[in-house]
Amino acid sequence: MYVYQNGVIKKKEDAALSIDDRGYTFGEGIYEVVRVYGGRVFTLADHWQRLKRSADEMEILLPDYFTRKHCMETISQLVEKNNQPESWVYLQVTRGVQFRSHGFLDNMTPMITMYLIPAGSWEKERQGVKVSLAEDIRWHRCDVKSTMLMANTLMKTRAAREGYFEVIFEREGFITEGSASNVFFVKEGELITPPLSNYILPGITRSYIMQLAGRLSLKCIERPVKVAELPTMDEIFVTATGIEAIPVSAVGQLDYRSPGPVYTQLMDEFNQDIEKLKWL
Ligand SMILES: Cc1ncc(COP(=O)(O)O)c(C=O)c1O
Numbered sequence: 174m175y176v177y178q179n180g181v182i183k184k185k186e187d188a189a190l191s192i193d194d195r196g197y198t199f200g201e202g203i204y205e206v207v208r209v210y211g212g213r214v215f216t217l218a219d220h221w222q223r224l225k226r227s228a229d230e231m232e233i234l235l236p237d238y239f240t241r242k243h244c245m246e247t248i249s250q251l252v253e254k255n256n257q258p259e260s261w262v263y264l265q266v267t268r269g270v271q272f273r274s275h276g277f278l279d280n281m282t283p284m285i286t287m288y289l290i291p292a293g294s295w296e297k298e299r300q301g302v303k304v305s306l307a308e309d310i311r312w313h314r315c316d317v318k319s320t321m322l323m324a325n326t327l328m329k330t331r332a333a334r335e336g337y338f339e340v341i342f343e344r345e346g347f348i349t350e351g352s353a354s355n356v357f358f359v360k361e362g363e364l365i366t367p368p369l370s371n372y373i374l375p376g377i378t379r380s381y382i383m384q385l386a387g388r389l390s391l392k393c394i395e396r397p398v399k400v401a402e403l404p405t406m407d408e409i410f411v412t413a414t415g416i417e418a419i420p421v422s423a424v425g426q427l428d429y430r431s432p433g434p435v436y437t438q439l440m441d442e443f444n445q446d447i448e449k450l451k452w453l
Pocket of ligand 1: 412413415
């Protein structure tokens with residue numbers, strides 16, 4: 174397997190990291206997961222913009238050579254060298270190496286790694302998945318795509334142990350997002366999703382779904398959603414790069430129609446876009 178490390182594509186066994194990397198000691202890193210369909214990179218411009226913002230917000234300096242063009246070329250090379258046209262690209266940037274001390278130095282050289290994961294197929298899940306509800310115990314910068322995900326991984330694992338596909342977070346009576354996804358609701362034919370804030374990640378799939386809704390003349394409203402409103406929703410689905418959109422058949426004890434008609438309409442449009450992308 175070929176991977177990328179700081180400008181160089183190499184065999185995975187030749188990639189090495191320092192135990193003093195702040196990504197290891199403090200979890201100081203940012204990341205992106207980008208989808209490759211049929212060898213074509215999907216929505217890279219959006220992922221790139223979000224990565225740059227995460228870097229700025231966390232004061233991680235992306236080196237000059239690490240441009241969007243370089244990133245695109247690297248992904249294409251990884252796809253070719255690994256012969257893996259249906260992939261998730263995992264791209265991570267940590268602050269870099271420094272003897273352990275809370276305060277970080279100026280002008281640190283980040284550690285950039287990239288590798289491919291074979292894309293999963295969610296055939297069974299597209300019929301509907303059960304999700305749980307839990308208190309959002311994360312920090313106040315959920316808008317940054319940070320590798321510091323202990324609350325997410327802990328809650329997701331606990332939910333999975335109880336047979337749930339995902340856990341949806343609530344903060345002070347309002348739904349924020351899933352542990353690794355954004356959430357959409359359908360009520361009386363209209364799409365609803367919580368508004369962007371420091372409590373949710375600005376999902377690339379979230380914004381793509383909103384664009385598709387516009388194209389299909391479906392009304393999509395960004396507004397706070399109360400937990401108390403859950404019983405009034407007709408459909409619920411979660412979105413992320415890795416899963417695209419997956420319909421929810423139950424939140425705890427509350428059942429929903431899945432896959433619902435609005436979900437199906439959006440996914441049909443999404444799949445048509447992917448087919449077009451593959452033939453570009
Ligand atoms: C917490 C969280 N929210 C939302 C998302 C969805 O983001 P995207 O659609 O950009 O993959 C993710 C993706 O992993 C996530 O981890």
